[in-house]
Amino acid sequence: MSSIRKRPNGAWRARYRDPDGREHARHFARKVDAQTWLDEATAAIVTGQYASPAAGRVTLGEFYRPWAARQVWAPGTAKAVDLAVRDSGLDGVALGTLRRSHIEAWVKRMDGRGLAASTIRTRVTNLRVVLRAAVRDRVIPSDPADGVTLPRRRRRDAAMTIPTPAEVGAMLAAAGPFAVAVALAAFAGLRVGEICGLQVGDVAFLTRAIRVRRQVQRAGGGEASVRAPKAASERDVHAPDELMALLGRHVGEHRPGSDPARWLLVTDDGRPLTQDTARHLWDATRAAAEEARVAALRPGADSGMPLSGHRFHDLRHYYASGLIASGCDVVTVQRALGHASPTITLSTYAHLWPSAEDRTRTAAAGLMTAALAAGEARADSLRTGEA
CATH class of the missing domain: 1.10.150.130 (Tyrosine recombinase, N-terminal domain)
Structure with missing residues (x-):
């Protein structure tokens, strides 16, 4: 409900009631200005965009x-x-x-x-x-x-750094007990918080699966907060025999016992590893691997990219790139990585999937290889016959 009335002093008084029933009024020197104010308020109410002047x-x-x-x-x-x-x-x-x-x-x-x-x-x-x-x-x-x-x-394909197999191997060799975390990121695609949240009972050795059921997050003051995984990240990751064997050796050497709820990775005082501690161990791993790499270089050889340039999350990219190179489809990669939707997977890794041009080139190469092989075989048989 709204109205405009002229006051005894000549001013125009415009009034309206908002959706909560409260009355609002303003005075204007001109009637046209009063009408404009009312029209704007009415339009905002009708379209659901009204906001009370007092609330603002x-x-x-x-x-x-x-x-x-x-x-x-x-x-x-x-x-x-x-x-x-x-x-x-x-x-x-x-x-x-x-x-x-x-x-x-x-x-x-x-x-x-x-x-x-x-x-x-x-x-x-x-x-x-x-x-x-x-x-x-x-x-x-x-x-x-x-x-x-x-x-x-930056474009994702330009900003993303994926370590080579040799670099991952070098970091595994330099990681010591932390190698199990490096392996879980590089060969199962787990996030650092998910690795910190793993318990021994989450490793299903019989079915060769790693159950992601929790994650460790920062809670301030260096404390760890154990929470459920982020949206859609609760999953079972099907792991290769080699990774399961590494996990078995780690449990036997560093986490023996019978309680399935014991943490897979712990600090010196037995608490679950925090993300900050994991990143500190990662820094030490990169430094040790880089030192070993430089020591092995021949005099005068190009030093190449230092291993210290890799983030821990790059190991997850390494895992994703391997799945894609092996022909896994988008949904398979999405589920393995724990993405909320295939859209997230594509927005991150679309540049790693073969394009239509790549598939055309590969198909044509197969045709050409087959034709050349057949031609050479026929030529050899003719030469053999002439001989």
């Missing part, structure tokens, strides 16, 4: 803190969203006055600090989670970060 005076921080307390988040997610809100510098800005220019200025500041394009995108995405919640609660009519231009990320 709430700051980003005032909205975020009680809203975040209601969310069912993993500790890592809560930490990431907290970081985005804090880093934006917009905590004290009223949501109703928040503009696209504020977000653009923040993106520019992050870029000026030298943050990677992927990091900038992640932080903006996390802030938008909050802004979209404010839209759903009708605090603001729209997301002011919508359409903000973000730094271009």
Whole structure:
């Protein structure tokens, strides 16, 4: 319900009621301005984009803190969203006055600090989670970060580093007891948190499968938080005999016992390995492997790419590339890696699958090889007959 009436002082008073029944009124010098204000409010109500003017005076921080307390988040997610809100510098800005220019200025500041394009995108995405919640609660009519231009990320095929079999072998040889973690990433595709969360009972030696049922995440203060795997990541990974044999040797040498709930990898005090500790061990593994590689080089030989350039996650890429090279389809790779959907698998590894041109070239090569072999066989038989 809305109305416009002329006041005794000559001003035009426009009124309307919002979806909650509250009345809002403003005075205008001209009737046309009053009508425009009413039309905009009515359109917002009809289209479901209405936000109360009073609600918009709430700051980003005032909205975020009680809203975040209601969310069912993993500790890592809560930490990431907290970081985005804090880093934006917009905590004290009223949501109703928040503009696209504020977000653009923040993106520019992050870029000026030298943050990677992927990091900038992640932080903006996390802030938008909050802004979209404010839209759903009708605090603001729209997301002011919508359409903000973000730094271009490198193409996945250019940014992805996949170690060679020789490099993986060198790191396995240098890893000591940590070799089991290297093997689980390179030959089963497990994430570092999933490896830290493995218990001996998760290794099914009879069926040659590794059951991913939990993961270890950071919980602050160096503590480990054991949680269920991320969405769609709970899975059974079918492992080769060689990996099962390595796991068996590791259990026998380092984790003997009868309790199936004992951790496969532990710290010196018997607690499950944390991601921070695993990365420290990975750094030591890379350094040892690089030292051995350099020592084995002939004088004057090209040193090539140092092994220290590989991340632990690159071992998971190594596993995925091996599955794809062996002819596994998208769904098979998706399930093995624990991706939520085939779309994620394709967006990450599409460049590794043979293209139509590759298949055409391979098929033509087969035809040519067969024809040349047949021609040579016929020529040999003719020469033999003449002889």
